[in-house]
Structures are given as C-alpha cells and as structure tokens.
Amino acid sequence: MNVLYVEDNKINAMVMDKMLSKNDSHVIIAENGSQALEVVKEENLDLILVDINLGLNQMDGCELLQKFRQLDIVKDIPVFAVTAYAMPGDEQRFINIGFDQYFSKPVNFDQLISVISKIEKSFEQQ
Amino acid sequence: MSFTLEKYGISTEKTLLFLFILKQDGKIVSFNDRCELLFPFDKNKVKGKFITDYIIDKDVPLFLNLVSNLSDKDSFTSLSLNFPTENQGIVSIKFDFKLHNNLIYATGIDITEESKKYRALLTISRLTKTGAWYFDPKNDEISWSHGCYLINELSFDIPITREKEISFYPKDNRARVENYLNELIKNRNPYEYTEKIITEKGNEKWIKVVGQPVIYKGEVIYVNGTITDVTDRYKYIEKLKYSEETKHLALKGIQSGLFDYHVKKNEVFYSMDFKKMLGLPLNQDFVSEKEFRKMIHPDDLEKMLKKRLKNFNEEGNYYYNDYRLKHLNGGYRHYEVYGFRRKNSKGETTRMIGNLIDVHQKKNNKKTIAESKNRLQAMVNNGFVYTILLDIKGKILMTDEKSVKIIKRDFNVDPTQVSCRFIDVMPLNFKNSFAHEFNEALKGNIVKKEIERIAHKGDSQWLEATYTPIFDQEKEVNSVLVSFHDITEQKLAEMTIKESHIKEQELNNLKSNILSNFSHEIRTPLNGIMTVSTLLLDEEEPEEREKLLMYLEQSKNRLLDTINNLSNYSEVETIKKNINLEKLDVNYTIETSYRQYKHMAETKKLTYQLELDQTSPQFNIDKNLFSTALNNIILNAIKYTTEGGITIKVSSDNYENNVYISILDTGIGIGKENLKKIFDPFMQESIGLSRKYEGTGIGLSLSKRYIEILDGEIKVKSTIGKGTKFNIIIPKCL
Numbered sequence: 029m030n031v032l033y034v035e036d037n038k039i040n041a042m043v044m045d046k047m048l049s050k051n052d053s054h055v056i057i058a059e060n061g062s063q064a065l066e067v068v069k070e071e072n073l074d075l076i077l078v079d080i081n082l083g084l085n086q087m088d089g090c091e092l093l094q095k096f097r098q099l100d101i102v103k104d105i106p107v108f109a110v111t112a113y114a115m116p117g118d119e120q121r122f123i124n125i126g127f128d129q130y131f132s133k134p135v136n137f138d139q140l141i142s143v144i145s146k147i148e149k150s151f152e153q154q
Numbered sequence: 155m156s157f158t159l160e161k162y163g164i165s166t167e168k169t170l171l172f173l174f175i176l177k178q179d180g181k182i183v184s185f186n187d188r189c190e191l192l193f194p195f196d197k198n199k200v201k202g203k204f205i206t207d208y209i210i211d212k213d214v215p216l217f218l219n220l221v222s223n224l225s226d227k228d229s230f231t232s233l234s235l236n237f238p239t240e241n242q243g244i245v246s247i248k249f250d251f252k253l254h255n256n257l258i259y260a261t262g263i264d265i266t267e268e269s270k271k272y273r274a275l276l277t278i279s280r281l282t283k284t285g286a287w288y289f290d291p292k293n294d295e296i297s298w299s300h301g302c303y304l305i306n307e308l309s310f311d312i313p314i315t316r317e318k319e320i321s322f323y324p325k326d327n328r329a330r331v332e333n334y335l336n337e338l339i340k341n342r343n344p345y346e347y348t349e350k351i352i353t354e355k356g357n358e359k360w361i362k363v364v365g366q367p368v369i370y371k372g373e374v375i376y377v378n379g380t381i382t383d384v385t386d387r388y389k390y391i392e393k394l395k396y397s398e399e400t401k402h403l404a405l406k407g408i409q410s411g412l413f414d415y416h417v418k419k420n421e422v423f424y425s426m427d428f429k430k431m432l433g434l435p436l437n438q439d440f441v442s443e444k445e446f447r448k449m450i451h452p453d454d455l456e457k458m459l460k461k462r463l464k465n466f467n468e469e470g471n472y473y474y475n476d477y478r479l480k481h482l483n484g485g486y487r488h489y490e491v492y493g494f495r496r497k498n499s500k501g502e503t504t505r506m507i508g509n510l511i512d513v514h515q516k517k518n519n520k521k522t523i524a525e526s527k528n529r530l531q532a533m534v535n536n537g538f539v540y541t542i543l544l545d546i547k548g549k550i551l552m553t554d555e556k557s558v559k560i561i562k563r564d565f566n567v568d569p570t571q572v573s574c575r576f577i578d579v580m581p582l583n584f585k586n587s588f589a590h591e592f593n594e595a596l597k598g599n600i601v602k603k604e605i606e607r608i609a610h611k612g613d614s615q616w617l618e619a620t621y622t623p624i625f626d627q628e629k630e631v632n633s634v635l636v637s638f639h640d641i642t643e644q645k646l647a648e649m650t651i652k653e654s655h656i657k658e659q660e661l662n663n664l665k666s667n668i669l670s671n672f673s674h675e676i677r678t679p680l681n682g683i684m685t686v687s688t689l690l691l692d693e694e695e696p697e698e699r700e701k702l703l704m705y706l707e708q709s710k711n712r713l714l715d716t717i718n719n720l721s722n723y724s725e726v727e728t729i730k731k732n733i734n735l736e737k738l739d740v741n742y743t744i745e746t747s748y749r750q751y752k753h754m755a756e757t758k759k760l761t762y763q764l765e766l767d768q769t770s771p772q773f774n775i776d777k778n779l780f781s782t783a784l785n786n787i788i789l790n791a792i793k794y795t796t797e798g799g800i801t802i803k804v805s806s807d808n809y810e811n812n813v814y815i816s817i818l819d820t821g822i823g824i825g826k827e828n829l830k831k832i833f834d835p836f837m838q839e840s841i842g843l844s845r846k847y848e849g850t851g852i853g854l855s856l857s858k859r860y861i862e863i864l865d866g867e868i869k870v871k872s873t874i875g876k877g878t879k880f881n882i883i884i885p886k887c888l
Contacts, residue, residue, distance in 0.1 A: 037678060039705045043685035050692075081674065112677035115670045133681035137688070 029053040029148055032076045034064040034092060035110070036083040040133070044077070044110075047137050053144060061087030065095060068102050075147060076102070077131075080111040080122070090125050097126060106147065110135060172247050172262035178221060180204045183257065192237040192245060210236045210244070224253040234265060242266070276300065283383035289316075289365075291339050291374060305361060305383045307353035322351040338365050339374045348384060360388035415506040417466075422446055428510060433482020451478035451486045466503050471495050473506070476513075487514035539617065540638040543624075546596060548575045551633060563610070576636070581607055584619075595621035595634045604641065616645035675716045682709030719852055729863055733776045737887060740773050740813050741766040744804050747784045755792050761799030771806040771813050772887040775864050780884075783860040783868075786853035787817050787880045795821035798877070806886055815882040823874040832870065833858040 031053045035041040045055040056071060058064035060082050068076070076096065080089035087095075089109060096102040106128040111118075114132035122130050131140055173186040181204050192208060193200050206214050213235045220233050230250035237245045246269035247262035279285060285301025298306075298314045306322055308314070323331045327349060334345050348362045362384045368376035411428025415421075420443045429436050432449065450458055454477040465473035473493045478486040493508025540560075543552040550569040553561075561569050565579045577588055584605055591601045601621040609615050618639040626632040686706045693699050748764045755762035791800045798820025806813040824832055833855050858868050866884035 037682070039682040039686070039709055040678070042705065043682060043689060046689050047685060112674040112681065113670065114677055115666070115673055118670075133677045134684040135681060137685070 029074045029144060030056070030071055031144070032056050032058060032064060032067050032071065032073050033079075033110075034058045034061065034077065034082065034089065035079040036060060036081075036086070037079070040079070044135070048141075048144070051141050051144065061092040061095070064092060065099075068096065068099065068105075073102075073105050074151065075144065076105055076107045077110045078107060078127070080109060080113055090122070093126055108143075170263065172249075172260075172264070174205065174249075174258075174260040174262075176205055176221075176258040176260060178224075178253070178256060178258060180206050180217065180221060180258075191242065192239060192247070194238075194240050205235075208237050210238060212236075220251065221258060224251060224258065226253050228253065230261075234269065235262075236269075246270075280304070285381045287379050287381060289335065289377040289379070291377070302381050305353075305359065305381055306351065307355040307357065309354070322353065323349055324352060334363070335365065335377070338367055338377060342367050342369055342374055348388065359383055359385045361385075411510050413508055413510055415508075417504050417506070431482075431510075431512065432479060449480045451480070454478050465493070465495070465506070468495075471497075473508075479510075487512055488517040489513060539615075539640040542576055542636045544576055544592070544634045544636060546631060546633065548577055548592060549573055550576050550579075560610075583607075591619070591621050592634060595623045596631050598623050598625075598631055604645075614642075615640065616642040672716070672720065676713060679709040679713040679716075682706070683713065719856065729779070729859070733779070733863065735774050735776055737772055737774050738777060740771045740804055740806065740815075740886065743773075743775075743777070743780065744784065744802065744815060747781055747788060748802055750785065751788050751792055754789075755800060758792060758796070760792065760795055760797075761801075763799065763801045765801065765803040765805075767804040767806045767813070769807045773813055773884055774887055775884070779860040779864060783857035783864075784815070784817075784882065786857045787868075787882070790853060791817050791819035791821060791878070791880075794878070795819045811885055811888070812883050813886045815884070817880045817882075818877065819879075820877040823876055823878055824870070824872040825874055829870060829872060833868070 029052070031048055033041060033044050033048075033055055035044065035057065036059055041057045041059075045057060048055045056067055056073075058067050064076075064078075067073075078089040078092055082088050082092070089111065093107055096105075096107060107126075108129040108131055109122040109127040110131045110133065111122070112133040113122075119130045119132070129143065170188065171186075172189050172192070174182065174189060175184040176182055181202065182200055185200070194208075206217060209217065213233075216233060217235060220231060224231060230252055232248060232250050234246055234248045237247065239245050244266070245264060246266045248265045249260045249262040252259045252261075279299065279301035283301070283305060285303070285305050286299040287297060287302050289296045294316055296314055296316050296319055298319075300310070302314070303310050308318075312318070320328050320332055331347075331349055334347055337343075338345050344364070344366045346362065346364045348360060351359050351361055353359055360383075362382045363379060364382075365377050365379040367374040368378065411431045412425035413428055414423040416423065422441050422443065424432075424434060424441060426436065428434070429438075434441060447455060458475060458477040461475050465475060471494055473491075473495060475491040475493070477489060477491075479489050481487045490511045490513045491508045492511065493506050495503050496505040496507065498504050540557045541554045542550055542557055545551050550573075553569055558568065558570055561567055561574075561579045567574050567579060569579065577585060580588065584607075587603055587605075591603050594601045600623070603619045603621075605617050605619060607615045607617055618641045620635075620637050620639065622635040622637065623631040624633045624635055682705055686702050686709065690699060690702050690706070693702060745764060745766065748762075752762055788800070788802065800820075801816075801818045803816045803818070804813065805816075861868050861882055861884065864884060866882055869881045869883070870878065871881075872878040
C-alpha cells in the first residue's frame with residue numbers, strides 16, 4: 029500500500045509513518061498542500077490521509093481535497109481526513125465536504141489499520 | 155202644392171222673409187224685394203248672376219256643398235249665409251233650402267243681430283276659455299258648446315254623453331263630480347266646482363264648472379252651465395299657496411317672528427308666529443315696552459338697550475341686535491334680531507321693523523362645537539406627539555401646537571395662518587414615502603409607517619405615522635389625519651434586544667469556537683504523546699527510543715503550554731495577591747524571552763532580531779507575569795508572519811520614566827475593526843471552516859492583563875498585509 033500523509037506537525041507525521049510502516053505500508057509525507065499535489069502526480073497511491081489544519085497561510089485539508097478531486101489521477105483514490113478537530117458535528121462536516129472517511133486525533137490506529145487492510149483486500153480481489 | 159214665383163213673391167212681400175229662387179248651381183232666378191238690400195248695386199243686374207257672387211268667401215263652399223247634396227225628398231235644410239252690404243255691413247241670413255222641380259227655394263230671416271251676439275259670445279268664450287253646456291234630466295241628455303269641446307280637446311264630431319263627460323275626470327274623482335249634478339237636481343241649488351280633468355289629448359287642466367237649474371213647477375227640468383278653463387289661474391293660486399306655505403314653513407323652520415316697534419307709541423306689534431314663539435297672549439296685538447323689557451334676560455337688558463339706542467340713532471336702515479328672551483316653556487333662549495329702521499323726513503326713526511330669530515340651538519351648537527374643538531385640540535396636543543390634518547391636496551387644515559412650533563422654527567411659516575402643503579414643511583427623510591402613504595390613505599386605507607426623525611438637538615426620535623382617511627357623508631375621503639406616535643423607547647428597546655441577540659449569537663459562536671480551539675490544541679500534541687508511547691513499547695533500538703522520547707517531550711510541552719494559558723486566565727485580584735515583584739535588568743529579561751523563540755522563528759525562515767538598550771535600565775516586575783506577557787506577543791508575531799521577520803527593540807534613554815519594548819513583525823496585520831478586540835479573550839481573527847492559526851486565542855488578552863497589573867500599558871498599531879507593531883510601555887527603576 030502506498031499511503032500519502034499530508035501533515036505539517038512533524039511529530040505526528042513521523043509517528044504515522046512509524047505505525048503504518050509496521051503494517052507494511054509505504055508512507056510518503058507531504059508537509060503542505062502543494063507538496064501533496066506534486067506527490068500525487070509522481071507516485072502511484074492507494075490511499076491519502078490529510079490533516080485539516082496545515083499551518084499558517086497554507087492551503088488547508090479541505091481546500092486540498094477540492095484540488096485532488098479535480099485531478100483525474102486522484103479521482104478513485106480514497107482520501108481520509110485525519111484531524112484534531114473533533115467537536116460534535118466536525119465528522120459530518122468533513123464527510124459532507126467529500127472525505128471518504130474521518131479519523132480524529134489522537135488516532136485510533138487499530139481502526140485505521142483495519143480500514144487499510146480492508147482496502148488492501150479489495151485490491152487483491154480485483 | 156206648387157209655387158209660382160208670383161204667389162211666392164206676394165206671399166212673402168209683407169213678411170220680413172228673404173226669398174230666393176235659384177237654379178241648382180246657385181244662379182239667381184228670382185228674389186223678392188226684401189232681398190234688394192243684400193245687393194250692392196242695381197237689382198236688374200242681379201238676374202243671371204249667382205248667389206255665391208254676393209256672399210262672403212267663407213260661406214261659398216258651405217253653400218256649394220249644401221246644394222249639391224239637396225234632393226227633392228229632403229225637407230228644409232238650413233244654412234246661414236253672410237252678405238256684405240253697403241249700408242248695414244255684413245248681414246247674416248239664415249236660409250231654409252228646399253229643392254223642387256230642379257229649382258231651389260230659399261227662405262231666409264235676418265239673424266244679423268243674433269249672429270253678432272253669437273260671434274261675440276264665441277270670441278268671449280274663446281278668450282275666457284269658457285264653454286256652455288246644458289243637461290236635460292228627462293233623457294239624461296247633455297250638450298256641449300264649441301268652447302267645451304275646445305277645453306276638453308275633443309273633436310267636434312264626437313257626440314258628448316254623460317259618460318264621456320265624466321270620463322275626463324280622474325277616476326278617483328268621478329263619483330264626486332257625478333254627485334254635483336245629482337245633488338243639483340235633487341236640491342235645486344246651483345253649484346260651482348273646480349276640478350282637474352285630463353283632456354282627450356292627455357293634458358292636465360283645471361276647470362271651473364258652473365251649473366244653474368231651470369225649475370218648472372218645483373222640478374228641475376233643465377240645467378244650463380259653463381265650463382271655464384282655470385288651469386292658469388289655478389296653477390297661479392297653487393303657486394301662490396305654495397309660496398305662502400313656504401314662507402310660513404320657513405318662518406316656522408327658523409323659528410322667527412316678525413315685530414314692529416312703534417317708537418312714538420312705544421309699543422311693539424308682534425306677528426302671530428312671534429307670539430306663539432314667545433308664549434304671548436294671541437289676542438293682544440301690542441305689548442308695551444315695559445312688558446317687553448320684563449321678558450329680556452336681566453343680564454342682557456342693559457346691553458340690549460344700549461345697542462338698540464345705538465341702532466336707533468345710527469345712519470342707514472338695517473340693524474342687528476341679540477339677547478335672551480324668556481321662553482314660554484320657562485328659561486331663556488337666545489334670539490337674534492335683523493331689522494329695518496323707518497325714518498321720517500327729519501331723519502328720526504319712527505318704526506323699527508324686524509325679524510326675531512331663535513338662535514338658541516345655533517348658540518348651543520356653537521358652544522358645543524367650540525367645546526368639542528377645544529377637546530379635539532387637547533386630544534391632538536396630548537394624544538400623539540404630532541397630529542396633522544390634511545385636505546385631499548395635502549394642505550394642512552389643522553395641526554397641533556408642537557408641530558406648529560417646529561414648522562415655524564424650521565420653515566418660518568405659520569401653518570395656522572398661511573395655507574401650506576405638508577410636504578413643503580416636513581423633514582427631508584419623510585418625503586420619500588409620504589406621497590405613497592398619502593395616496594393610499596386617499597384610497598380609503600389606513601396606512602402605518604415607521605420613520606426616524608432627527609430632533610432639533612440631534613437626538614433621533616422614532617415615530618410611527620398613521621395616515622387615517624376621514625370620510626364625508628358621501629363616503630368620500632375629504633381629509634387625511636396624519637398622527638405621529640413616539641415609538642422611540644419601543645424602538646430603542648427593540649434595537650437593544652436585537653443587539654443583545656447578536657451579541658448572544660456572537661458569544662455562542664465564540665464559545666463553540668473556544669471549545670473547538672482548546673479541543674484541537676489539546677488533541678494535536680496528545681496524538682503525538684499517545685502514538686509515541688505505543689511506539690516506545692515496541693522500540694528496542696536506543697537511538698530510535700531517544701528520538702521518540704524527544705518527540706514525546708515536545709508534544710508534552712505543547713500540551714502544557716495550552717493548559718497553562720488556560721489556567722493563567724484567572725481573576726486579576728487573585729493574580730495581584732500572588733504577585734512577586736523583583737528588580738530585574740530589562741535587557742536580560744527581554745533577551746531570555748527572545749532566545750526562547752529563536753528556534754521557532756528560524757524554522758519558519760524569518761529574520762529575528764533583538765536591539766537592546768545601551769543604558770541597561772532596570773524595572774520592578776514579576777518575572778513570570780512579564781515573560782508570559784512578552785512571550786505571547788513574540789509567539790503571536792511569529793505565528794502570523796510568514797515572510798520577512800520580527801524585530802524586538804528595547805529603548806529607554808529617550809524617556810524619563812518608562813521603558814519601551816516594541817515587537818515589530820511583517821505579518822498579515824490586523825484589521826481596524828479587530829484592533830480593539832484583539833485583547834478580548836478568545837478573539838482570533840479569521841474564524842473559518844478550519845482556522846489557519848493555532849492557539850487558544852487568549853494569549854494577547856493575558857499579555858494586556860499582566861502588563862497592566864505591572865502598571866504598564868500595551869499599544870498596538872497595524873496595517874493589513876504589512877505587519878503589526880506592539881509597544882509595551884512599562885515604568886523603569888529610576
């Protein structure tokens with residue numbers, strides 16, 4: 029599995045890499061939206077994880093999702109929101125915007141990994 | 155028996171009869187001597203002439219008509235012929251014609267006198283519109299003269315019968331009319347009546363009918379009579395009656411009575427109406443002045459006499475007076491006198507003739523009107539703030555005192571004196587919608603409109619204008635009442651409520667914003683802490699563990715900062731109690747904070763400079779409070795700057811008592827409207843779907859609190875897109 033994780037917080041990016049690598053996924057980190065847009069052009073991705081708050085004066089996760097959706101290559105790749113915005117209503121808000129799934133921080137890795145496995149299985153079946 | 159001319163002639167010689175023998179075409183065959191006076195010339199020339207040569211034109215066709223219809227079988231046929239003569243004028247001869255052996259024998263008598271009388275009667279009949287009739291009770295036979303036919307507009311050839319005659323009267327009157335004649339026959343008394351008829355042609359006429367019985371041996375054997383058309387006269391009388399009645403009713407209606415004051419006799423004559431009006435004895439024509447004075451209201455007597463004296467001596471003929479008089483029902487009533495003075499040749503007034511009019515009701519009405527007008531005015535002055543009554547053209551008919559004052563002051567016009575349109579004297583902002591509302595009111599609708607009026611002193615006053623159409627008796631709008639209600643308080647209350655609603659909404663938004671902020675700020679480092687902990691459990695390589703532990707430390711610090719900020723936000727009084735002041739070097743204190751964020755600024759690739767003060771001032775502060783305050787400002791500067799950098803400058807040598815610490819960034823800047831709010835807790839600019847700036851939003855408010863507790867001051871200047879400059883001014887140790 030090739031996973032792109034768009035995250036400005038280095039620690040959070042790092043720990044995601046470590047956790048998913050243990051599960052045999054290859055994690056590519058992008059610190060901001062523009063980097064992410066470069067990555068999707070070059071890499072063959074299976075999943076994209078996007079933080080929402082990507083730092084001062086940066087394109088946020090929602091804007092990035094809109095950009096992804098305009099690209100043919102990203103059209104069929106699932107995009108998950110991974111964010112510390114976890115007030116009631118936030119999940120619905122991000123799903124409404126178009127994220128395929130929503131994970132709040134602190135991330136429940138068991139859940140995330142099980143979702144990733146399911147995606148992997150569906151690929152194998154195909 | 156056969157006549158010869160001879161015999162005929164002899165037998166007629168001694169009579170006064172006129173004899174002619176004519177041929178059937180009227181040619182004169184023979185005549186007796188008596189006839190000679192009918193011919194204007196020698197009688198010998200007459201033979202062979204026609205009789206028609208000697209009669210007036212009118213008679214010619216009558217004669218020709220008669221002779222052409224004569225036959226032997228007929229007995230005598232009569233016709234009058236008129237002969238113009240030299241000596242006697244027109245001579246009328248009534249002839250009896252008899253045809254015998256193709257010769258016409260005409261025997262005539264002179265009826266000139268009768269004819270003259272008859273013609274005169276006819277003329278009189280025509281002129282007086284009178285006709286004669288007779289009635290024979292034996293066979294119920296009635297006969298009409300020409301005149302009767304003319305009056306009834308009935309064609310002469312229709313024979314008149316009793317039924318026909320009665321039919322000219324209106325149905326309802328017929329029984330009565332029939333009875334007149336029946337009564338006459340029964341009582342043998344002549345009668346006379348005037349009745350309405352409808353003529354044959356349908357015209358309405360009034361006729362006067364006279365009937366005169368002819369009595370023989372105590373019984374009515376014949377009735378002679380006349381019919382006179384009295385329509386004109388009757389109508390005139392009717393008119394006269396009507397106008398008399400009108401006058402009477404009018405006098406009665408206005409309750410007036412006529413009087414005549416005879417000065418010399420010192421007596422007053424009163425008309426019947428007058429006496430009735432005042433309850434004076436009806437059989438007494440005059441009332442003495444003394445008695446009259448008794449009737450006048452004691453309060454009015456002097457005034458009345460004074461006025462009368464003046465009237466008495468004044469020039470001209472007309473005069474006026476007014477006073478109260480005792481009324482027959484008790485009490486006094488108001489009267490007005492409109493009079494005429496009659497003067498003698500010396501110019502002395504001899505009589506005063508006048509009309510006394512009861513104006514009690516009018517006076518009372520006037521009083522009532524005045525009272526109700528006052529009441530209305532009071533209502534107008536007190537019920538609403540402003541009230542204006544407009545006619546349908548928008549002109550002010552009436553308004554309250556306040557409005558008058560305002561209009562006088564603002565437009566120098568007195569609407570009670572000069573006719574002016576409301577639109578010309580209203581505040582400017584009323585004009586926009588006035589026409590619309592006024593027109594709606596003219597259509598009969600009540601219209602309400604809220605408007606703001608800026609009062610003279612500049613306060614705004616909220617008014618509710620109500621346009622009420624006022625209808626006249628024909629249900630047409632004849633005026634519009636514009637009343638203004640002061641709704642300022644209500645409006646202000648409404649606005650306050652609205653504002654507080656908005657504030658409440660803002661606070662609600664802020665609340666969820668704060669919660670969301672804190673949640674995000676706590677969850678982000680917590681994510682690191684939790685994940686790193688999990689990883690640490692499995693990680694055996696020391697280098698990796700070291701790295702993970704460092705991550706853990708960083709995340710832990712960030713979490714702590716957040717929580718500290720939150721808990722630091724406590725009451726000023728509590729902070730003041732626990733304050734710990736110490737004398738510190740300004741440069742050193744500032745540099746400590748500066749160093750703390752150097753790494754952060756460098757990570758963002760910002761220039762990060764510190765300029766210290768050469769005089770090394772000292773200040774008396776609580777280190778924790780001051781550092782927290784300064785740190786928050788530095789952190790803020792770094793957070794909102796992406797290009798350029800931050801310069802922190804300490805200066806004190808130019809100022810006697812204070813140290814100036816300025817933190818200048820080239821960041822995004824703060825909008826004017828938000829500059830005041832940035833020190834409010836939890837206020838962060840740009841609140842969106844996801845905020846671009848991390849932080850709890852209470853940093854700056856803490857800075858301000860702390861610096862103020864330390865007797866300092868924070869000022870901020872900012873330009874959007876260019877940057878922000880914070881100045882901390884704090885007393886130095888002298």
